[in-house]
Amino acid sequence: MQTSFRILSGTARPLTLAALSLAIVGALVAPSNADASAFQLKENSAKAMGRAYAGSATAGGDVSVVVNNPAAMSDLKGTYLQADVTAINFSTKFSGTATDALGRPIEGGNGGDGGTTLPVPALFFATQVSDRMHLGFGFSVPFGFQTEYDRNWKGRYGAVKSKFQSMDATLSASFDVTDNFSLGASVIAQKTSAELTSAINYNAVGLSIQQGIGANAAAGVAKIQAAAAAGQLSAQTAQAMIQAAMQEAQAAAAGVAAATPVGGDGFARIKGDDWAYGWQLGGYWKLSPNDKLALNYRSKISHTLEGTGNFTTTAGYDALLANPQLAASIPPFQHTTGTADFTTPAVASASYWHQAERFGLGIDLAWTKWSAFQDLTVNYGNSQPSTSEHYNWRNTWYASVGGDYNVNDKLTVRAGIAVDSTPTYLATRSARVPDSTRKLATVGLSYQASDNFEINASYAHIFVNNAHVDTIDSTGNRLAGNFEDYGNLLGVSATYKF
DSSP states (O other): OTGGGGGGTTTHHHHHHHHHHHHHHTTSSOOOOOSSSTTBOOOSOHHHHTTTTTTTTTSSSOTTHHHHOGGGGGGOOSEEEEEEEEEEEEEEEEEEEEEOTTSOBOOOOOOSBOOEEEEEEEEEEEEEOSSSEEEEEEEEEEEEEEEEOOTTSTTTTTOSEEEEEEEEEEEEEEEESSSSEEEEEEEEEEEEEEEEEEEEEHHHHHHHHHHHHHHHHHHHHHHHHHHHHTTSSOHHHHHHHHHHHHHHHHHHHHHHHHHSOTTOEEEEEEEEEEEEEEEEEEEEEEEETTEEEEEEEEOOEEEEEEEEEEEEOOHHHHHHHHSTTTTTTSOOOOOEEEEEEEEEOOEEEEEEEEEOSSEEEEEEEEEEOGGGOOEEEEEETTSOOOEEEEOOOOOEEEEEEEEEEEOSSSEEEEEEEEEEOOSOOTTTOOSSSOOOOEEEEEEEEEEEOSSSEEEEEEEEEEEEOOEEEEEEOTTSOEEEEEEEEEEEEEEEEEEEEO
């Protein structure tokens, strides 16, 4: 069998590196979903969630402003500790088809429910250190997502498990420039990590190798024919050489086909993480005794994720790797390292609140610069050429309106609605991030248990437009259909004033 592979020398490598590109580019740092676009999370305040995050920085009495707009700490007179946790229940179900590079159906189910239920914690501390100066510290999770489909589903070559999260430690300060205007700033330390898995279609890798065999054989035949036409070879000799070359190519292709049958899958598991730093600036205006306005800008945070990849092979593929004619020409699918640059996006937001005697009304508007995520380039630790995939995400808007009603001195009820656009579209949407434009409807309440202690609870339902997908990966597997998504959020918090 070894001599049958001689014709492959120098041709298989560029054709089959795509398989390793699929495993790592699609897995090392594939971005991830809850109540904000793509894998952005707003769930750092159960109180604000009850009004769909309208008035998130201006409604008052919410210590989450430490991370949402540090200038708004101006309203927190004293020392506060607040703890929040939100349970995110996200569901995504696929219906559609999957085919390989030859158009043959890929066996497998629809993947089950790829969603999950996860808790998102947050913790905030704020204190007034002088008449005009406030300091605060916050822990939050501004980005996070997880999906996991059945391991043998028809879209397994694009995604099985995708887990992504960014955790922030934020140090904030505010200064009251005047009685009606304050400025705030934050320093953000962010750890971003990813764990992603997918199946490896060794049959598709084998098809690429066979195509390389055919192309190499055709090139060899063309050279022989040219030599015969120039009189350098007799017609009889040329015909014999062409026949031998074709027989060798056929034997090599048959050997590859036998070693990489349909359904001969491997598995890839990739992990990566990184620490990086960013900042934010905020302004807070008391426009009147009843009206407040806040503006905030959060910087992008640039990471270089460093990770490792582990791969499983099949007995047939191991046989190809054992052949010295192929060992240097096809991806080994062995443990390797990799790095990839990735940026969590900048966010600009505005928050307005009007307070009447018993009723308050708020509006929030936020712009997220997802256009920072255009391309993903992975540099490998085993001397392979770097690979890139194009995402071309779009910037998004989040808009909400909501209000509070003070039933009495103890009880406040609230509600809100919001719309959140998606950065993805048909050409860029994948099973890892089956995202589409969302709409939120929320309700919540607060109970003032004592002068110093308040508890909050809120619920939100997320309506998601059908997420259409039609993607072809680097080994030719196509996934086409729709994801039906929805989400439920349940948040609780407690605030204590010392």
